[in-house]
Amino acid sequence: xxxxxxxxxxxxxxxxxxxxxxxxxxxxxxxxxxxxxxxxxxxxxxxxxxxxxxxxxxxxxxxxxxxxxxxxxxxxxxxxxxxxxxxxxxxxxxxxxxxxxxxxxxxxxxxxxxxxxxxxxxxxxxxxxxxxxxxxxxxxxxxxxxxxxxxxxxxxxxxxxxxxxxxxxxxxxxxxxxxxxxxxxxxxxxxxxxxxxxxxxxxxxxxxxxxxxxxxxxxxxxxxxxxxxxxxxxxxxxxxxxxxxxxxxxxxxxxxxxxxxxxxxxxxxxxxxxxxxxxxxxxxxxxxxxxxxxxxxxxxxxxxxxxxxxxxxxxxxxx
Amino acid sequence: xxxxxxxxxxxxxxxxxxxxxxxxxxxxxxxxxxxxxxxxxxxxxxxxxxxxxxxxxxxxxxxxxxxxxxxxxxxxxxxxxxxxxxxxxxxxxxxxxxxxxxxxxxxxxxxxxxxxxxxxxxxxxxxxxxxxxxxxxxxxxxxxxxxxxxxxxxxxxxxxxxxxxxxxxxxxxxxxxxxxxxxxxxxxxxxxxxxxxxxxxxxxxxxxxxxxxxxxxxxxxxxxxxxxxxxxxxxxxxxxxxxxxxxxxxxxxxxxxxxxxxxxxxxxxxxxxxxxxxxxxxxxxxxxxxxxxxxxxxxxxxxxxxxxxxxxxxxxxxxxxxxxxxxxxxxxxxxxxxxxxxxxxxxxxxxxxxxxxxxxxxxxxxxxxxxxxxxxxxxxxxxxxxxxxxxxxxxxxxxxxxxxxxxxx
Numbered sequence: 155x156x157x158x159x160x161x162x163x164x165x166x167x168x169x170x171x172x173x174x175x176x177x178x179x180x181x182x183x184x185x186x187x188x189x190x191x192x193x194x195x196x197x198x199x200x201x202x203x204x205x206x207x208x209x210x211x212x213x214x215x216x217x218x219x220x221x222x223x224x225x226x227x228x229x230x231x232x233x234x235x236x237x238x239x240x241x242x243x244x245x246x247x248x249x250x251x252x253x254x255x256x257x258x259x260x261x262x263x264x265x266x267x268x269x270x271x272x273x274x275x276x277x278x279x280x281x282x283x284x285x286x287x288x289x290x291x292x293x294x295x296x297x298x299x300x301x302x303x304x305x306x307x308x309x310x311x312x313x314x315x316x317x318x319x320x321x322x323x324x325x326x327x328x329x330x331x332x333x334x335x336x337x338x339x340x341x342x343x344x345x346x347x348x349x350x351x352x353x354x355x356x357x358x359x360x361x362x363x364x365x366x367x368x369x370x371x372x373x374x375x376x377x378x379x380x381x382x383x384x385x386x387x388x389x390x391x392x393x394x395x396x397x398x399x400x401x402x403x404x405x406x407x408x409x410x411x412x413x414x415x416x417x418x419x420x421x422x423x424x425x426x427x428x429x430x431x432x433x434x435x436x437x438x439x440x441x442x443x444x445x446x447x448x449x450x451x452x453x454x455x456x457x458x459x460x461x462x463x464x465x466x467x468x469x470x471x472x473x
Numbered sequence: 474x475x476x477x478x479x480x481x482x483x484x485x486x487x488x489x490x491x492x493x494x495x496x497x498x499x500x501x502x503x504x505x506x507x508x509x510x511x512x513x514x515x516x517x518x519x520x521x522x523x524x525x526x527x528x529x530x531x532x533x534x535x536x537x538x539x540x541x542x543x544x545x546x547x548x549x550x551x552x553x554x555x556x557x558x559x560x561x562x563x564x565x566x567x568x569x570x571x572x573x574x575x576x577x578x579x580x581x582x583x584x585x586x587x588x589x590x591x592x593x594x595x596x597x598x599x600x601x602x603x604x605x606x607x608x609x610x611x612x613x614x615x616x617x618x619x620x621x622x623x624x625x626x627x628x629x630x631x632x633x634x635x636x637x638x639x640x641x642x643x644x645x646x647x648x649x650x651x652x653x654x655x656x657x658x659x660x661x662x663x664x665x666x667x668x669x670x671x672x673x674x675x676x677x678x679x680x681x682x683x684x685x686x687x688x689x690x691x692x693x694x695x696x697x698x699x700x701x702x703x704x705x706x707x708x709x710x711x712x713x714x715x716x717x718x719x720x721x722x723x724x725x726x727x728x729x730x731x732x733x734x735x736x737x738x739x740x741x742x743x744x745x746x747x748x749x750x751x752x753x754x755x756x757x758x759x760x761x762x763x764x765x766x767x768x769x770x771x772x773x774x775x776x777x778x779x780x781x782x783x784x785x786x787x788x789x790x791x792x793x794x795x796x797x798x799x800x801x802x803x804x805x806x807x808x809x810x811x812x813x814x815x816x817x818x819x820x821x822x823x824x825x826x827x828x829x830x831x832x833x834x835x836x837x838x839x840x841x842x843x844x845x846x847x848x849x850x851x852x853x854x855x856x857x858x859x860x861x862x863x864x865x866x867x868x869x870x871x872x873x874x875x876x877x878x879x880x881x882x
Contacts, residue, residue: 220559220580220581220583220584221583221584221585223559223560223562223563223584224562224563224584224585224586225584225585226563242881243881304717308714309712309713309714310660310712310714310731311731329713331714331717332713332714332716332717332867333867334867334869417717418667418668418669418717419668420667420668420716420717420863421668421716421717421863421866421867422668422860422863422864422867422869423860423863424867437556439852439856440555440580
C-alpha cells in the first residue's frame with residue numbers, strides 16, 4: 155500500500171525529496187540518542203520474538219518430553235526429531251493438506267474478496283451498511299465460528315442438511331464433516347468464509363486509492379468495463395494484492411483453531427495439516443521436541459514466502 | 474507472584490529448620506513432632522464445576538478438619554490440568570496434594586514427580602484391583618482413588634417397551650435391538666467414536682469383553698469388536714456422526730429422544746435426572762458370545778502426593794490422601810456423585826442404598842485400568858485404537874486391517 159502511494163505521489167514529491175535528505179555529519183551523541191529511542195523496540199522484539207524462536211529451534215534438537223518439566227533434563231538428539239516427523243506416515247498427507255488448504259483458501263478468499271470489493275466500490279444505497287455487515291465473520295472469535303459451523307454442518311440435525319432436504323435438493327444427508335473426501339473441502343470453505351472480510355477491506359481501500367482521473371482518461375481512450383479493470387484497476391491494485399497474498403500465506407499456513415474446532419484433524423486424518431500435527435505432538439502426545447520440529451518446518455516455509463515477497467517488492471520499488 | 478516467592482522462601486526456611494532439627498536431635502521423634510507443625514496443604518484438582526466442585530470440597534473439608542489443617546484448593550478446567558501440572562513442575566511449585574485422572578498417574582509417576590505412598594504408610598489393601606493397577610508404577614503405589622466410574626449401556630425403558638425389545642445381553646441382540654429401535658429421526662444407539670482418548674475409552678468394553686488386549690491389537694478379538702462399531706454405523710442403527718461425537722453429545726441425543734440406547738457413564742445421571750420425562754435404566758455392556766465376562770475400563774481420579782523436600786508436609790499430604798479413602802468418605806462421595814466406592818467391601822451396602830448404580834457397580838468389579846498392562850505406554854496404544862476406529866468407520870480400511878494401518882504398518 156505504501157508502495158502504491160509512493161508511485162502515485164512520485165511526480166509531485168520528487169521536487170521536495172532532496173530537501174529531506176540528511177545533511178552533513180552527525181554527532182556521536184545524536185546517534186546514541188537515536189539508538190536509545192530504538193532500544194525498547196529492539197528489546198521487546200528480542201524478548202517476544204527472538205526468545206521463542208530460538209527456544210523453539212533448540213527444543214527441536216532436544217528430547218523434550220514430560221520428564222523434562224520435572225527434571226529439567228532435555229538430552230540433545232541432533233536432527234532426530236526432524237527425521238522422525240518427516241518419516242511419519244502422516245507427514246506427506248499433512249503437507250498436501252497444508253498446501254491444498256493454503257492455496258484453496260487464499261485463491262477463493264482473494265477472488266471473492268476482489269469481486270465484493272469491486273461491487274461495493276460502486277456507490278449504491280446501503281452499501282456502507284452491507285459492507286460493515288460483511289465484516290462480521292472477521293469479528294467473531296474463531297472458536298465461536300467453528301463451533302457454529304460445526305452445528306450447521308452436523309449430518310443429522312444440522313441446519314444445512316435440513317434446508318437442502320427441505321428444498322428436495324438431496325435425498326440423503328451429506329456427511330459434511332464425517333466423510334474423509336468431503337471434510338477437507340468443507341474446512342477450506344469455512345476458512346474462505348472467515349478470510350473474505352479481510353480481503354474485501356484491504357482491496358476496497360486499495361480501490362479507493364485509485365484516482366478517478368485515471369478512469370476518466372481511460373474512458374477517452376476507450377478503456378471501459380473489463381478493459382478498464384485490466385489496464386487501470388489491476389495494475390494499481392497489484393501492490394495491495396501482493397501484500398494481501400503474502401499475509402494470506404503466512405496467516406493461512408498456520409491455521410489451527412478452525413480445523414481443531416471443526417474436525418480435530420479427522421475424520422481419519424483427512425484434515426490434518428502441519429499445524430494440527432504440531433499441536434497434537436506437543437499437547438496430546440507430549441513430544442514437545444517433535445512438535446517444535448514440525449512448527450520450525452512451518453516457520454521455514456513461511457519465511458521462504460516472506461523472502462520471496464520482500465525481493466518482489468524491492469524490485470518493484472527499484473523500478 | 475510475590476506470594477509464590479514467599480511460599481518458596483517459607484518452604485526453604487522450613488526445610489532448613491528441619492535439617493537443623495535433624496542434625497541436633499534424634500531423628501525418630503522429629504518426624505511426628507514436625508508433622509503437627511504442618512498447618513495447611515495446597516490442593517490442585519479439576520472439579521471446577523458444580524455440583525462436583527462443591528461435593529468434592531465437602532469431602533476435602535471433612536478430612537482437613539480431621540487432620541486439623543486448613544486447605545488451599547485450586548481448581549482448573551479438566552483439559553488444562555496436565556498443562557498446569559507441567560508449568561508448576563518446571564517452576565517447582567507443585568501443590569502438596571495433586572489430583573490426576575487415573576490413566577495419567579503412571580505417566581506422571583514415570584517422570585519422578587510423585588512420592589511413593591507405600592513409604593508414607595499408605596496402602597491399597599481392600600481396593601478393587603483394577604484401580605490399584607492404574608495408580609501403581611514399577612510396583613509402587615503413587616495414588617489412591619476414593620471412587621471410580623465406568624461405562625455401561627443406558628436404555629430408554631419406554632422405547633424398548635414400545636418396540637417389544639429386551640435389554641440386549643449379546644452383540645447380536647444389541648445389533649437387532651438397535652435396528653428395531655431405529656426410526657426416522659431416531660437412532661437405535663448412540664456412542665462416541667471420535668479420534669481422541671475418549672473415543673478409545675468407549676471402545677474398550679467391546680474390545681476387552683471379547684478378549685481383545687491392548688498389548689496386541691492385531692488379533693481377531695480386537696477387529697471383531699471394531700466390526701461391531703462398523704455394523705452399528707453401516708446398518709444405520711447409529712449415526713455416522715459418532716466419529717465426531719463426544720460422550721456429552723451421546724447424552725444429548727439420548728435425552729432429546731434421538732437415541733434409544735447409549736454407551737455412557739454414571740456422571741451423566743444428574744443430567745438425566747433433569748429431564749424426568751426420559752425413563753431409563755442401565756445394563757452392563759453386552760458380550761459377544763455367551764460365557765464372556767463384561768469388562769469395561771475404569772475411570773475416575775486419583776489423589777497423589779508430589780515429591781516434597783519438606784518431609785513433614787509430604788507425610789501430612791499422604792495422611793490426607795489416606796483420609797480421603799476412608800470408608801465413610803468413599804460412601805459419601807459415591808452417593809453424592811454417582812460413582813462407585815473403590816473398597817470392595819463397601820459395594821453391597823452401596824448398591825442397596827443406590828439401586829440405580831447396580832449395573833455400574835457390577836461392571837466395576839471386573840473392570841480394568843487402561844494403564845494396567847502398558848503403563849505409561851498406554852497413550853500410544855490408545856492413539857492406534859482411536860485412529861483405527863476412524864479408518865474403519867469412514868470406510869478407509871476394513872476392520873481387519875484398520876489396526877495395522879493405524880499403527881503405520
